[in-house]
Amino acid sequence: MGKPISIGNKQQINIILKKIIFIFFFFTSISNVYSQFEKIETFQKNLIEDEITASNVALVFKDSEILYHHIENSKNPNAKAIDNNTIFPIWSMSKPITIVAMLILHEKGLINFEDKVSKYIPEFENLKCKGDDGIYKCKKDLTLFHLMTHRSGYKYYGNPELFTSTLKYGNLKDFASDVANHPVEFEPGSKYEYGINMAILGRVAEVVSNKNFYEFLKFEIFDPLEMNETKFHLTESDRENFQALYINNETIKGFTNELDELTYDINNKAYFGGEGLVSTLNDYSSFCQMLLNGGTFKEQKIISQESIDMMTKPYSKDDDNGFEIGFSFFVLTDPDRDGTNSPKGIFGWAGYHNTHFWIDSENDLYGIFMTRARDFSFEISKDFRRAVYSSLKSEK
Incomplete structure (x- = not known):
């Protein structure tokens, strides 16, 4: 007959059992999260495998928290890995920032x-x-x-x-x-x-x-939104974090640091509000969060909801794809034509080197995708949104 279990041993066994149960549910939870967002990760991997982009990063924010944030780095030995400090040229994603400046x-x-x-x-x-x-x-x-x-x-x-x-x-x-x-x-x-x-x-x-444009943006938008890496120039240390361009078209294929097109010289004051800014995923996420929050970020009002309504009102028709154009934002007016399960009323824009974002007020959501690749493709934005809304649908 075995020895009776002491009180101390019982407590130890209970602690071990609780740890086992916690680990089980933790990894089950992780597995479920991975399964839910597998389509988004697959979308990111396919872009690299199909040689459309090199390293890329995607973020989905919903209901006051980051729902998905994943960096997919290329295995190409010439590719540059992305991390949280990576700086991207955002090109035409500068335009929404300029629009907000004018609304201010x-x-x-x-x-x-x-x-x-x-x-x-x-x-x-x-x-x-x-x-x-x-x-x-x-x-x-x-x-x-x-x-x-x-x-x-x-x-x-x-x-x-x-x-x-x-x-x-x-x-x-x-x-x-x-x-x-x-x-x-x-x-x-x-x-x-x-x-x-x-x-x-x-x-x-x-x-x-009575300020140069960068000073104005910094005072009115970048500092309040804590967008410390969003600017028109690159320092020497910034260059170390600046994403190299992956280019794949009919004449050129590979990685280069020679096709910036803009100098990003700190002494140059031609601050082009349509194409000149560089930024990071975290910085632009703050800008998106402000738009999603009706113009407010951490209790600081940047613009009013009325201004956001004005800039997302359709003023021009786009091509036959379900979108119309507001103040330099696309606005989805015909979801069936878009075909991604995105709801009517989402708005956003994109940049020449394939940075993309959209705001979805109905679902309290925004999405950002960043890479540095040519040639530009709106299909990246569509495939990203399709993967996101498909993932959200599977959650229900």
Whole structure:
């Protein structure tokens, strides 16, 4: 007959059993989480395996917490691994930041969107238009609203007319002066043409605020949102964290640090609000959180919900894909046409080197995807959203 178990031994056994039960439920929970978001991770892996991007990172935030955050690093020996300090050029994801800056000025009563641009930059007084019979003086005045909605008639220009170049310009004053002397493609306001509008708005902000555009953004947006790595320049130490470009098109394939296109020189003050910023996942996450929270971040109000409603109101139709365009944001108006299970009303934007984000107020959610790869593809955003909403559906 065995010895009776002492009280001390019973307590030890209970402790061991509790630990076993905890470990079991912990790993079961981890397994369930992995299973739920496996489609998102597979999406990230497929981008690398299909040689669309190299290393990439995705984040999904829902109901006041990070639901998913995963870095998928390429196994290519020439690829650069991503970590929490990685800096990305965000290109056109600079535009929503500039839009928020203009809404701040609007809420302060310092600008009206119906104002003529020439009120702030006199060179735009004699704006010229392109017509069937040649160049003529525009019949309509260019307004801030036209710039906000990409209905100005300005587009993006290649060489030798490339305007958003930090090799060509050292400040926004000279840039805006040259742009004002360039004819627009059509009468302002008559149709949508994606272009250099936000860079012009940056100069307007400088004139109104008496600060250079970076100083204005830092004071009004970056510092309150704790976006300490979001800027128009790179220091030497920043360069160590700057993601290399993976390029795969008909003529070039591989990794390079030679195709920045912008100098990111700390002494250059041509702060292009449509394409010039660099940022990190954490920084841009704060910006998204502010938008999701109705313009507030950690009890600091940046803009009002009314301003967010204004900037996400559709002003122009996009291609036949279910989206319309607000103040430099896409707005989903036809979810069936989009085909990703994304709900009506989500809004967001993307950048030239395949950074993508969207805000979903209905589900209290935002998603961010960052990599540095060309050529640009809207399919990345669609596949990401499809994976996210499919994962959320499986949760229910």
